[in-house]
Amino acid sequence: MNIGEKITYYRKKKNYSVNKLANLAGISQSYLRDIELGNKNPTIEFLSYICEALNISLKDFFDDDTPSLLDDPLICHIYQLSPKQKDALLTFLNTLMTSDN
DSSP: OOHHHHHHHHHHHTTOOHHHHHHHHTSOHHHHHHHHTTSOOOOHHHHHHHHHHTTOOHHHHHOTTHHHHTTSHHHHHHHHSOHHHHHHHHHHHHHHHHHTO
16 A cells, blocks of 8 residues: 555545545645645655644554554544543543453
8 A cells, every 4th residue: 555545544534534634734635635646745744744633653654554453443433533532432441441350
């Protein structure tokens, strides 16, 4: 999967439009679209803005195992949670894990 395809993959998993991701990343919609179509290659700086907007690290972006993880519906839903919702889920999971012991 090339860089543009990966960005498209992560963007769709987050249910973001091209416009929304571009706005969150602080780049133009046309530039993001050109990257996704493979017409342009982003610098590491711009790629880091995109990854930050997608709430993923550059390491995860380049990790070949990450897309297969995101095929899991639970992981996909977790990526769509707000920070407050993630904290609540983590609290719940910690409670669940300690009650099993």
